[in-house]
Amino acid sequence: MGLEAKLMSDGFLTTTIDALVGWARESSVWPMPMGISCCGIEMMAVAGPKYDIARFGSEVMRFTPRQCDVMLVAGTVTYKMSHVVKKIYDQMPDPKWVIAMGVCTSTGGMYRSYSVVQGIDHFLPVDIYLAGCPPRPDNLLNALMLIQDKIKNTKAREFQNIPLLEPVKVNGN
Amino acid sequence: MEIKDKIVPLLQEQFPETNFEVTDFRGDLKIKFDASLIVPVGNFLKQHDELKFNMCEDVTAVDWATKKKRFTIIYHIYSLENKFRLRLACDVEENHPHIESVVPVWKSANWYERETYDMYGIKFDNHPDLRRMYMPEEYEYYPLRKEYPLMGIPGDLTLPKK
């Protein structure tokens, strides 16, 4: 007895709003591809024909943060770049999630040097740390599925009390 | 006569007063001379009909961490015609390290010199646009100097607020 049969006989379904919203959200997670270095290439491979991220409803890679739900930080974040990453993160609409792809995004990895931020959690909230240098595409897909799980189980009311961002002051005019 | 054997006699002929220190290690020819002569020597090597070192491949410095002659500036130049690479070297002192810019000779040296300035703090006189290459403009240190620690100095670079 499938869904159709049920609908045919009764005409309606009962569910919770959370389940419905969660289901809708989880199957269209649009990533913000923050491809900074080598991991960005692997991210391209995920979008390519072999691994095909479209199977998970995430093929819409938009380079504008306004349309995205999850930020894929793929690559070494340096101090100079960190301000840009943060600025882009701030521009994404809530609710939003972050995947730290690769070891050097997560912890600094093999770059113990003066210019590399030792893990982006110093300035961003991170949902998933993805190990590997670079993580294989399958692993990235796994991370995406984990995010989908997380999104599915998030209650809508958890987003009610998110403090609004401080208005940005523009100097001079 | 091979091109390698020609360079030094030609240079010596042109600049009789100067002392050219020549080393040949693993087939790489290196010529070391006084820092004040870099532009005339460069011009000569580029414009000489036979040598024609028309491509500057790299400019960098070495920090020897010594009191005297702390830095050596290294130039790699290449002659497309002779398919030969030459290394020039000039010593500079620790306080106020500076050398004449070779941008008038080889245009491509522009960014290499900026990089060297960024990493070692060596000033290139008469450089058209001497700014930092990689590090932020406000940055106060020169990372590739030997006294600078690998992990940087805490607080020298800022992170965005959480």
Add this chain to the structure above:
Amino acid sequence: MEKLTKDDVHPSIVKALLDQETNITFEDALENEMILNMGPQHPATHGVLRVLLRLDGETIVAAVPDLGYLHRGYEKMAENMSFYEFIPHTDRLDYISPPANNTAFCLAVEKLYGIEAPLRAQYIRMIMTELARITSHLVAVGSLAMDVGALTVFLWCLREREKVLNSYDIICGARFTTSYTRIGGVAADMPDEAIVIIKDFIAQFEEKLDEAERLLNTNRIFVERLEGVGVISGEEAINMGLTGPNLRGSGIDHDLRRANPYMLYDQMDFKVPVYNEGDSLARYFVRADELRESCKIILQCLDKMPKGEIMLNSPKKVLPRKTEIYTKMEELIHDFMIVNFGVKPPVGDIYSAVENPKGELGFYIVSKGEGHPWKMKIRSPSFCNLQSLGGLIKGHMISDVVAIIGSLDPVMGEADK
């Protein structure tokens, strides 16, 4: 991007932008100029390149590239680790062609030590380098096509690239950060299975390449967006220090594989494609032709490759074989010493350069007779190629900028080091 404030652009960059002289005049263009920020997060800048453009209407009057968003401090790190430890780092320099960088670095260190890898290892290295060239040019052609609006070719190129990565996977167990070479040889022998995959790939590649070329070369939009855009003359290209396909697109026949042959390139039969136009289209043609030449080289290598050792047998200079470490005392000690303290090279400095897919990749190593370099300078081709960007885009439209960056094919990993 939100509105650019004065805080976002450092005054010195603005000054550099405004100081540039221009000889472009506009009789009836609007009076006011505009400064536009492009990057570092932009789909067409191939990573984290930032370019500040000074515009008059839609024409670019001046441009200043701003680098350093991916400056990871390689040269400083190299001074703090042994030569062996640095091999994985070379993967991440030009991260589209890691085996080529591995080879370049090992050749440099071998030059310093005065050793040479055995014959089979050299052939394997050449095969890997050429495979790397294929992947790199595929990404270059594909993303150039994507930048000017032809998405299909990009996906096709990625599909072909996956096939090469499959062979990497079997040869060294990683998809693209291979770390495959060792000082004095390669890490593991090339299995027959991988050879079959490579042969299969090459057998069908020509056809796929023709297919892609048919789609591009006869595509009016593609050709018109590239033809005559970003022209650089041969002389100017030498002055700006261009190398690799970008130099050969300007009519200068210079390829280090020919000029100063390393490994066994002097025994190979291949053409060096040269185009005289010097525009973006010519640079694309050079890359497309090099793809074919690389296939030729690989086939020749596979034919000639002898059986035999893949690692030099020189106990105090290179790592001993794993099987011997487990059974013999002396080898165990050597292994311990080499891994912990590195091998002591003679005092001196060397520069070794190879022809990478992007251009000339050189390593300048100063040794003080210690297990780690006293100084290591990486001469990266992308950095030098990018230098010409400001001059190339001057006088063009905004939409040409992406085409020009795409045709220069920079990789920020090595441009920023």
